[in-house]
Amino acid sequence: MAEHKVAYVGRAAPDTTLIENGLEGLDYEIEISVVETQGEIIEACKGADVILNGGVEMPREVIEEIDTAQAIIVGSHGFNHIDHNAATDQGVMIINSAGFCTEEVSNHAILMLMACAKKLTILHNLVREGKWGAETREAIMPMAPIDGQTLGLVAFGNIARAVARKAQALGMDVITYDPYCPPWITKEYRVRPVASLEELAADSDFVSMHTPLNDETRKLVGADFFKAMKPTAYFINTCRGPTVDEAAMIEALNNGEIMGAGLDVFEEEPTPADNPLLKMDNVIVTPHSAGSSNNSRVTSPIRVGQETARVLKGSFPMSIVNPEVRSKLPIREPAINV
Structure with a gap:
């Protein structure tokens, strides 16, 4: 034996x-x-x-x-x-x-950010449908810039730190809310810590979720958070779907409280085919594949x-x-x- x-x-x-x-x-x-x-x-x-x-x-x-x-x-x-x-x-x-998979997930978060900002899937679909010119010009604007914009990171663990490094290379300012992260870590990464989720939501042009899922973080982000976001801002989630109140996010998107979202994760996986998020042109989705390579x-x-x-x-x-x-x-x- x-x-x-x-x-x-x-x-x-x-x-x-x-x-x-x-x-x-x-x-x-x-x-x-x-x-x-x-x-x-x-x-x-x-x-x-x-x-x-x-x-x-x-x-x-x-x-x-x-x-x-x-x-x-x-x-x-x-x-x-x-x-x-x-x-x-x-x-x-x-x-x-x-x-x-730190590099893979952080790359995926940056990919989602850039794809949302550049309306990648919307324009991709228009061109594949044979549309060009007036139709695509109308869809292009408004188009969010990336350089000089503020990225808010919910939690600041290893993946979020990799996202910060890559976002700064694109000319972005980075802030984070993480009550468990020592101040010398955020200082090392040249990231500004904020005092609350609501402050992060209000100050960010893009928000990216990077918290683990546990009893404390389940539905951490909900209706109040989305109402605090800028109507021009995008929401990215590559961590775990249940960290977000999905119904509140759907409502925020329907009400124009945020500009769009990039989602690799959902509250229920596989997400049902009738999930309203799958019908929205301003939402980019992938099948929980951020960590894969x-x-x-x-x-x-x-x-x-x-x-x-x-x-x-x-x-x-x-x-x-x-x-x-x-x-x-x-x-x-x-x-x-x-």
Whole structure:
């Protein structure tokens, strides 16, 4: 019997080659379970030292049945499908793959910003319909500038910082609202912090969401926020759909309270075909693909393997999303290079 058991739970069997490259030298076995129900997840996780979550929901009822696992590791940036409060109560670390798609998501946010400002999809569709001249001239104006405009970032983690760097290269001024970000970080990135969401909404020509989804951030942005925005401003969301009150956003767009939106995420995914957002010419949509690229597809499983190795070797991981769990754990070494 191997010294360590790693349990993978997901809707489909993964290629574990890159994950297992990071476990070289360890005595382990990896058990892959394709699961559909909570009962199947609970059974698959029994006796595991580490659980690799392939995107399945793990509510408190599942977390409380974990017997031996030290950590649950996800190959994504988001971890909202796992009850992290229950994991903390259970003494289980939740580890994400923060940073594996920072450049991809930040590029996508900038792409959305530029596409909205330049009315890319509207003009693209007109030209494909054979329209040119008076029809396109009428659609072109008004067209928002980018240089000299203000970009407001809701939260200022790694992805938002990458967005700030790229937006500044386009000549934009950048502000942020993040009550958890130390002032020396915003100073380092030449970003002006603001005191409230409403101040950010009122001062921004473009707003971009970059907060994780948790109990505190669910529907963080709603009707009051959109009413505070400039009617010429655009709203971008590449983080998680439920951080925004989608009904309030639809109403704001219908009422002309904002100029348009660029959305990679929705409150419900896949979003229903009758979602009004899909019928609006001033809304650009993509299918939660901001983090995707040939690079991130490789980086994610590599990061999962590295974090698994750290946990099995007795150190803390590089990216623990419920750090308050540390008080419940035996003493561990700081994260090691693997």
